[in-house]
Amino acid sequence: MELTGAEILTESLKREGVDLVFGYPGGVVIPLYDVLQRTPEIRHVLVRHEQGATHMADGYARATGKPGVVIASSGPGATNTVTGIATAYMDSIPMVVFTGQVPVHLIGNDAFQESDTVGITRPITKHNFLIKETEDVAQVIAEAFFIATTGRPGPVLIDLPKDVQVGTAKFEYPERPQIRGYKPNYDGHPGQIKKAAEMITAAKKPVLYVGGGAIISGAAEEIQQLAVKAAAPVTTTLMGLGAFPESHELSMKMLGMHGTWFANTAVMECDLLVNIGARFDDRVTGNLDEFSQNSKKIHIDIDPSSMNKNVIVDLPIVGDVKHVLKQLIPLVERADTEDWLKRINNWKQEHPLTYDSTDSVHEEGLNGRDDQPVETPKKLPLRAQYVLEKVGEATKGEAYVVTDVGQHQMWAAQWYGFNRPRTMITSGGLGTMGFGLPAGIGVQMAYPDADVVVITGDGSIQMNIQEMATAMACKLPLKIILLNNGFLGMVRQWQDLFYAKRYSAVDLKETNPDFVKLAEAFGAVGIRVFRDEDVEDALSEAMAINDRPVLMDFVIAEEDNVYPMIPAGAASHEMIEE
Amino acid sequence: MRRHTISLLVENRFGVLARIAGLFSGRGFNIDSISVGEGAEPGTSRITILTQGDEMIVEQIIKQLNRVIDVLRVVDLTDHSFINRELALIKVNANQANRQEIVQISEIFRAKIVDISPKTLTIEATGNEDKIDAIMGMLRPFGLREVARTGRVALARDFKSKDAPSPEAPESVWEKERKEITADLA
Numbered sequence: 001m002e003l004t005g006a007e008i009l010t011e012s013l014k015r016e017g018v019d020l021v022f023g024y025p026g027g028v029v030i031p032l033y034d035v036l037q038r039t040p041e042i043r044h045v046l047v048r049h050e051q052g053a054t055h056m057a058d059g060y061a062r063a064t065g066k067p068g069v070v071i072a073s074s075g076p077g078a079t080n081t082v083t084g085i086a087t088a089y090m091d092s093i094p095m096v097v098f099t100g101q102v103p104v105h106l107i108g109n110d111a112f113q114e115s116d117t118v119g120i121t122r123p124i125t126k127h128n129f130l131i132k133e134t135e136d137v138a139q140v141i142a143e144a145f146f147i148a149t150t151g152r153p154g155p156v157l158i159d160l161p162k163d164v165q166v167g168t169a170k171f172e173y174p175e176r177p178q179i180r181g182y183k184p185n186y187d188g189h190p191g192q193i194k195k196a197a198e199m200i201t202a203a204k205k206p207v208l209y210v211g212g213g214a215i216i217s218g219a220a221e222e223i224q225q226l227a228v229k230a231a232a233p234v235t236t237t238l239m240g241l242g243a244f245p246e247s248h249e250l251s252m253k254m255l256g257m258h259g260t261w262f263a264n265t266a267v268m269e270c271d272l273l274v275n276i277g278a279r280f281d282d283r284v285t286g287n288l289d290e291f292s293q294n295s296k297k298i299h300i301d302i303d304p305s306s307m308n309k310n311v312i313v314d315l316p317i318v319g320d321v322k323h324v325l326k327q328l329i330p331l332v333e334r335a336d337t338e339d340w341l342k343r344i345n346n347w348k349q350e351h352p353l354t355y356d357s358t359d360s361v362h363e364e365g366l367n368g369r370d371d372q373p374v375e376t377p378k379k380l381p382l383r384a385q386y387v388l389e390k391v392g393e394a395t396k397g398e399a400y401v402v403t404d405v406g407q408h409q410m411w412a413a414q415w416y417g418f419n420r421p422r423t424m425i426t427s428g429g430l431g432t433m434g435f436g437l438p439a440g441i442g443v444q445m446a447y448p449d450a451d452v453v454v455i456t457g458d459g460s461i462q463m464n465i466q467e468m469a470t471a472m473a474c475k476l477p478l479k480i481i482l483l484n485n486g487f488l489g490m491v492r493q494w495q496d497l498f499y500a501k502r503y504s505a506v507d508l509k510e511t512n513p514d515f516v517k518l519a520e521a522f523g524a525v526g527i528r529v530f531r532d533e534d535v536e537d538a539l540s541e542a543m544a545i546n547d548r549p550v551l552m553d554f555v556i557a558e559e560d561n562v563y564p565m566i567p568a569g570a571a572s573h574e575m576i577e578e
Numbered sequence: 579m580r581r582h583t584i585s586l587l588v589e590n591r592f593g594v595l596a597r598i599a600g601l602f603s604g605r606g607f608n609i610d611s612i613s614v615g616e617g618a619e620p621g622t623s624r625i626t627i628l629t630q631g632d633e634m635i636v637e638q639i640i641k642q643l644n645r646v647i648d649v650l651r652v653v654d655l656t657d658h659s660f661i662n663r664e665l666a667l668i669k670v671n672a673n674q675a676n677r678q679e680i681v682q683i684s685e686i687f688r689a690k691i692v693d694i695s696p697k698t699l700t701i702e703a704t705g706n707e708d709k710i711d712a713i714m715g716m717l718r719p720f721g722l723r724e725v726a727r728t729g730r731v732a733l734a735r736d737f738k739s740k741d742a743p744s745p746e747a748p749e750s751v752w753e754k755e756r757k758e759i760t761a762d763l764a
Contacts, residue, residue, distance in 0.1 A: 118593060119593075119596065122593070122596065122597060122600055123600055123601075123604045126647075127647045130592065130593075147647060179647065180589070180650055181588075181589060181646070181647050181648055181649050181650045182647045303645070304641050304644065305638065305641035305642050305644070305645055307641075308634060308637060308638075309638060312634075
């Protein structure tokens, strides 16, 4: 019996184990939606904007490791997915995006709602396809899932003309697709691994620099084994947060532009830097000429093109982090790092992450009212860092933390305390404002009973605020921590520090909506918090709500900066501390 | 900065050339010339790219090309023994007075006259870029009307013994021809 292209698609999704898709219908995908409404095995979440769908699929993928799936229509539906696809591509997130396309005979005619979707998405996908024959649908879907989820994962897009969805073909799902030009390699070269073990064992001042690749490959356990066995301190990138418990004595927390003083200093002083699934990003290295000058460098990465891209390394190992570490750990012996660890512990005492106590400026600017926004507050006492520490306590450090992009993101990275992989869900590479709320929805859809905390700012939340309606429709108990300083805070910080406080286009407070009323307009719960003594109560009130989102509008100090900070392109000794 | 000849074997699929060209432009790599044609095996294409950059850049170009799913093989021929050729069609102004001179120049370069009109001659020349540049240099004074060059195509040599001199290294062919041409002109 022959199936239609749309039926082949849903059957193929079932074979891939997909039970959840995020999408938005439109003219050319109506045939597909017609099949979806009679396919109870696949739940469809109707979003409010296609960008939301891609971030939801992305959040789902980051939290579960399984590919996220998106459906969008042609033209504007497809172009709306672009930011979400690029976000996933930069962070190596597995995702399969189906876009509708005008019928094959109309392609290239500037037809209604036509766009060259494969052309537009070519540089931001791992691979993409335009299917022109219904008989190719199953094969292409199998290849798409294979490519998206193996090797260095990434988004794959399939453009499906309307007539291909309507046409019929025999359905046969390929077992494991063979692609001549694509053979990802997982095991590291044994000779290189042996050398790496010798270098680690001989090091006096080693540092393990762990990135998102460790999380993708599921190597948290191996990282800990290696760190303990070699007695080597560990720092993670933003993408690597959770790959190594920050409560561990060997943890130096995050490195880079807003990393800890001790992590950046250790990287500067170390004699061996072991890069495990990171990519020497410019937000980590700063000035390349002065980056970790005195160290030998080992780089473990599944993508050969990451090797020697920014930093020339002494020993590249191409392979999957988990595979390579499993090969490596038995060969490593405990290194003599006692003095080194002592020095690092001293640095931790001398240069901890810190912020001013809020006590001294307590009542200033409050006008004695805490139930509505203050008219002209000069400086509000509440500090984002304090709120985030309390969020960490309220969730016992076990929540999925989903962030937007900006100051709140860096504070979340610094102050929440990440101990488990896949619990920090953040747009690292592309830095996409508007990611947080929809990504949080994706995470909560994957884990309905888990605590999912969206940490956002008053700028970011407004970029995809429409997805509050999606969260309501799905009855998701998201905890939205809005750190509201009335500014595009990170840009303001740069203007403050590097442009002599010439603030340009960063002031939002005059025109921000009343976020509590906004939450209520969606049917969600809104809570506003001004004072630090109200933070815990507000959080426990929010944690008790389990049938709808709660938006907590924390009105925080307006002109607070994220410290420490290494200015862009500078070296770590140029770090600015508070 | 060195020039590199990169030979690619790719799946002959929709959009593959756009993937390669987009990779170069998107990452700021140079393409000096690119030529595409069907490969030996049905369904494959051979792409030859002449590019330049320092060692780190060329290493990145090759690695990034390898990431493209439709790319089957990437070889940097530069440090290997390889044959390279380019074909050019050159339409040059000609009249009764100078036509004979142009024909002579073409003969010296082992080029062929492939079309003739009262006011033009079209010449087909084959060789490496130096030779094409040389014949174009000789013809330029007559007035070049139109030129179409294929860009470099190249294949690795299979004869790999290091001791024996390569029987027909690409430069030596041109060197040999150049000597003959110089002799002819004298």
